[in-house]
Amino acid sequence: MPRSARTAAALIVVVALLTLLPLVAGDYYVYLFALVFINVILAASLRPSLSCGQLNIGHSAFMCIGAYTSALLAKDLGVPFELSLLGGAVLAAAVGLGIGYPSLRLRGVYFAMVTVAFVEAVRLIASIWVPLTRGNAGLSGVPKPSILGMTLATKTSQYYLGLVLMLVVLVILGKLERSRLGLVWKGIGLADNLAQSLGVNIANYKLLAFALGCFFAGVAGAFYAHFIRFLFPPEFGFLLATNILIYNFVGGRGHFAGPIVGAVFLSLLSEPFRGSAYETIFYSIVMLLTILFLPGGLITLPGKLAGLRWWKSAAAESPSPAA
């Protein structure tokens, strides 16, 4: 079977399994996998920005904006879920444009530091602006998501909503990566001076990659808000931003599937310690080991193992020089 057909078959199997999951697994797994979908959207939406060489350590800020916007639109103004989700995503993208315009002219380290400071700034706003966000008391009673006026009351129906959202986001991001735009992003990441000398307006392309990522982080945040139904500013701090980055690096940055693999692998494996300090300890150790011993990420592991097998069998078959 050709490679693309094999990939397509594998994808169909995975989607079919995810569709069947709520029928065979209990509520716990439904809940867990819905959270995994959110992490996958977050990880994949950071990829355009990373691929054009921007180390964005502030992605959780845009999830936070999407989550609060959608939650408040729905709760205080009664806006239907479809529109509040869109509102959250659009506001996240708009803030992304606003913050990205000045900071994307900065390179490397300067940019990374601005994004770190931005996460803190957004978190602080969410905790100071008590009349709007209820501050550190947390925003509770976010309405359940609805589609065309029908409330998705059960966790299972919300799981399917999350699955569909994730697939839509992945298809859009995957198509973009394969398009000319994706090639330009990659080109900027490999050699921005060269790209610029070829007449590419790198600032605009970087801004587009950044704002698109913010838009989808906003989508993830909006879904999170209506799924968990409780928002708490410290949840959207530096730690979440680091985790999103870690998904990309642990999964591997050489392939579109990298961040997806990273998000799924880490979210599922860290499940026994979710919410405790041990979750972060686990993430950090896996991150350090990956960077030191598997710089291409998990996505390169099968290739490496295959290479090892090939090397072993080749060594066994070929006669040694001494013979």
Added chain:
Amino acid sequence: MTPALFVQSTVIGLSIGSIYILMALGLTLMFGMMHIINFAHGAVYMLGAFVIYYVFFQWGAPYFAAFVVAMLLLGAFGYLVERSIYRPIKGGIEPTLVALLALTTLLQAAGYPVFGTLDKHVPPVFSGTRNVLGVMISVERLMIIPIAGVLVVSLYLFINRTRMGAAMRAIEQDKEAAALQGVNVNVVNGLAFAVGFALAAAAGALMAPIFKLDPMMGEQPLLKAFIIIILGGLGSIPGAILGGLILGLIDSIVATALGAEPAFLLSFVFIILLLLFRPTGLFGHAP
């Protein structure tokens, strides 16, 4: 704001600024030589404070002995980090930054099971208050200024008057040329890590008697130090000192007038505006 309150927040701003300067100097030294930002700096600050808690408070060693122990211990840790994380990655800037980020989240998260979740306090080292221009300021806060001053002057003399310091300056200018002149780049980089970590530990050790101890306590000083080195220009030591003083003063005066959280928001807005008009900071060169 009354004149007395202004004088008081200015003096407190100078002492906070001294802490920021200690944090920022190590960061900017490491950036100048290796073009990396040490995200673990805040965690090292936290560890410095916890060394004071155990060695000074729990085990009863004299404060200055505990202070030296904190600097030596974390300096050695810095050398080890260069050896086991920075060097194996071989200069890849992005992976190094992410690895240091992972190290900092690891140290912070490990702080909870290791140090416990209850708030820890270190008793005051210097007691009493002094009259400064008609305002009473605690000696605890005043003492930070001369101690940090001594450390800054020692660093200045080390960089400008010793062979090792000359090697550091050589690497900052041109790594290859320095290596060709017989500088052992690995060892000198390791030393820069050690010095940077020791200074961050000193900052934490000085603040330990003033604030409560918590594994996340380094996050705010780290962010402040980021803002300072952007303000001063990355890699610039005079920039870090001036930037630290400016931010310390702004911070303390605005915090007295408006509260701590708005003060931090303001410093962030300020830095975005600065970068818009002067992307290389006050003393930085073009990137």
